[in-house]
Amino acid sequence: MKLFKSIRNRFLFLIPILAIIGPGIISGSVDNDAGGITTYSVAGAQFGLNLLWVLLLTTFSLAITQEIGARMGLVTGKGLASLIREKFGIRWTAFTMLCLFIANMGTIAAEFAGIAAAMGIFNIPKFISVPIAIVLIFLLVTRGSFGKLEKLFLLLSFFYVAYILSAIIVHPDWGTAFKSIFVPSNLSLNKTYLLTLMAVIGTTITPWGQFFIQDYVVDKKLSKEDLKIERGDVFFGSFLTNFISFFIIVACAVTIFAKGIPVNNAKDVAVALAPLAGNFASLLFAFGLLNASIFGASLVPVATSYVITEAFGMESGLNFRYREAPQFYGLFLLLLILGGLMVILPFFPLLTILVVSQAINAILLIPIFIFLYLLSNDKKLLGEYANNKLINVILILTLIGLSIASTIYMISLFAPNLFSFL
């Protein structure tokens, strides 16, 4: 008895650490949602290892922007939307919320497209799988408790191991893969290449992820003392998400790209993997996609509704009843239904929704990061916790990179002939 007690007391110091980790890892994992997995697998299938260099850059950008979000949340105790509202007023808030709504609408549709695709592998038509998913997710999120939901999500994050396994099964040349991370090859100004590049950026670093990390830290009531541990959490989360992305791209590159099989979506990828890597790899891939889609489809709509209603000062959050917070629940349901409809209705092409929504995410990041830059350098707001030089350099480089990539992408979209002389 005495021994047990003394051992337990010795580990009591772990309690605060365990309470703090979570936001960074969950936020990072959700970046590998349906849109993410589709984008990475299409990137691997169409361009082999050629886009791996982007992952290296986005890892730094993601880590830094997530750290800023977490730090601002820790120090001010306020979400990003609140800070924008208080500092820049309601018009900029409305503009940001519009950006967020558009970007997230696309992301939510992408999550349902992921569910439809994954269930399609098991021959369940989307007219059945999507409505069921909407109902289940609404009940899971509104009736389940957040504490359990959070544990479930952390557990689901572990299933991303499925992708590491599918990559190992196909025996890639690890040396070449590793080299491709640091040395870009076969750069191109081709429209598909640019779209995929933008999508890889926009699926890794997302507007909603920026709001999510900060709100999460605020809701967990983390304080300045937790900053060190929380930094570790977001850095690890950012690394983890791209670590898994790396394996997805590699798995698709050495199988589908090497054989030159045309693929359009994650389902094609899973099906194409079967003869090349065996049924097991294919099943793992499908299961991973379903898991990621449900994960994303549960979190993104509720987080979006939370941020938007809160920014406009309405009652917001799952601890309110339906009648107390009608706007919050209404918007949540609207997002779920619209997202589902875009997938079910025949005239919306799934793949286009998936990849283009990720590219739009990347473009809409620009205004949000400008606010992030201004707020995180505000000494009145953060005092000694304002950005240091290194963080500012990486943030500005990210902004420049995003702007250049977006501009080139837009040009290739609307004036494709401009690059023909190259």
Next chain:
Amino acid sequence: MVYLSQLLNKNIYYKNQKIGSIADFAVFTNVAHPSLSKVVIKKGKGKKITITPSAIDIKRKRVTLVSDNIPFLPYDEKDFYLNEDLLDKQVIDTDGKRLVRVNDIMLDDKGELKVVGIDIGAAGIFRRLGLGAFIKSESKILPWKMIEAFDYDTGNVRINVAKDNLNSFHPSEMADILEELGTKERLGIVETLEAKLAARSIEETDDRTQEAILGELPSTKLSKIVNRMHIAEIADLFYLLNPLRINEILKAIGTEKAGTIKNLIQFSNNTAGGLMNPRFFSFDSETTIKEVYNTLYERRPKPETILVTNGNQKLLGVLLTKDILDLDPLAQLRDIVTNRKFVYANVELREIIRLFSEYNLRSLPVVDQDKKPIGIITIDMILAQIESSNRDNEII
């Protein structure tokens, strides 16, 4: 009536020449209908001047300067500014006891400009987005005396019309607000509250909020507040707070209480030892009812429960004070005690809840290995535990 959003950025003219535009108004805060104390005027890029409100004349569509020879007032950060400190910020609605966001500010423009209250309705949002003409919705105006606002830079509480507005809150209502506020504002409120209400409210918040508040309160206020908190609550925070802070708290509450806390923290949170209140009343079993009356006569507050021990200080049982009122004054406690339930310090919460519910207990003594009482658990502590574990499940 006119809204702040309709005045901000309006051009100011003197003899048909543009001088600048309205950037902000400072107000005298501590009255029910505050009048303006200063007008901040934006003149070109980044250049601002501050003048007295009587120097401008606001008519429906046009703002004019009454003279070109007006003394400049100093711009003082400590003033309360409607645009900088209030518009778009969160304030406390002291009537509805909740946090609201200021969508617009309503002013009375008959005669001298005076603030009426804040608009928290959707109409305020649409008006400011320029959609007011297209979307009809109602304004919800909260009168000035019913709000408490914060200084944007420091988080200090600024409006204080009815002095006791905040102190009339119930601790649990205040706790909800403390949990939702930003860091600076949270500390600002705690510093304004009376120490007793602050202590009770902090105890009602979840562990992380308690940690955030006690971790950052300035030392003088900290010692006032922790001295009014329950020892068991402070013990719960022992491993959450930074060791330097803990030492400061232990010093503030004095060696006796500090010793009790050091005993309490041996027990984990979810066991009888972690839950119990280490302060209790115990009487020897041979004490008569009359003697108990005499001892309790001067005690305030009166204990709900008394413990009965035998000659070796070992626990015999527990009595509710209300149950001894109508008994023979000469009866000895050992003949009355019937409830002999107790727990050891390492018994887990789940088991304690079971005991409470199965035997309809109101209180339960906690004993050490020698069966000597070391604390007491009451039904309200159990309720608080159940409530807080439910609340942990509702983060977003």
